[in-house]
Amino acid sequence: MDFDISYYKFHGVVRADLLADLGLRDTGVADPTGAAPYAIADLPNGWFVIRTQNDTGLVKRYDRRSLSRQGRLVTCDVAAVDPVNRVGSYEQGEERWVVTHDGRNNDRLDLNVCGDVPDELLPLRRKAFDAAIHELKDPRSPDSMFDVPLELIKAVTGFRHDRPQDIQPVPVFTWLEPVETA
Numbered sequence: 001m002d003f004d005i006s007y008y009k010f011h012g013v014v015r016a017d018l019l020a021d022l023g024l025r026d027t028g029v030a031d032p033t034g035a036a037p038y039a040i041a042d043l044p045n046g047w048f049v050i051r052t053q054n055d056t057g058l059v060k061r062y063d064r065r066s067l068s069r070q071g072r073l074v075t076c077d078v079a080a081v082d083p084v085n086r087v088g089s090y091e092q093g094e095e096r097w098v099v100t101h102d103g104r105n106n107d108r109l110d111l112n113v114c115g116d117v118p119d120e121l122l123p124l125r126r127k128a129f130d131a132a133i134h135e136l137k138d139p140r141s142p143d144s145m146f147d148v149p150l151e152l153i154k155a156v157t158g159f160r161h162d163r164p165q166d167i168q169p170v171p172v173f174t175w176l177e178p179v180e181t182a
Contacts, residue, residue: 005078008050009157012071015048022059027175041171045158051173069093076153087149099149108132111145120155124148
């Protein structure tokens with residue numbers, strides 16, 4: 001499955017070095033509407049985030065393990081049409097954990113967990129299962145399991161892509177563009 005939007009959250013990684021490795025540069029031009037195919041924002045807690053939309057390969061071609069070789073990378077991939085999302089954590093070049101929800105085919109309880117996940121997952125999962133009982137009675141209700149990976153990523157990094165206003169100051173994404181090579 002290809003994801004429409006991905007967030008790469010880095011901690012302990014030198015921002016300038018990473019952008020140089022990726023062949024990208026920060027234009028400094030704000031992206032308040034989320035139109036940029038590649039954008040970056042600093043979070044107040046020491047993390048920074050690169051957002052990609054329909055990645056043409058500038059970031060996608062890099063193995064996530066290699067992107068984390070000098071620090072920590074936490075990823076969030078979301079399919080806009082399907083109720084599918086995946087979050088993962090990589091550190092010092094190693095995959096630590098991945099949590100995926102695939103709600104296609106009305107599978108509201110799907111949650112695939114791999115690796116040594118953070119302790120925050122258990123209460124999030126329990127809450128979603130409790131809500132799923134109500135959802136089974138009313139199929140029009142939202143898919144609460146979809147939120148589990150997104151809430152987990154927020155617990156780990158302090159940032160959830162669809163709720164940037166939860167952070168103060170609100171992160172400002174700026175356009176990234178490929179570096180022109182001569």
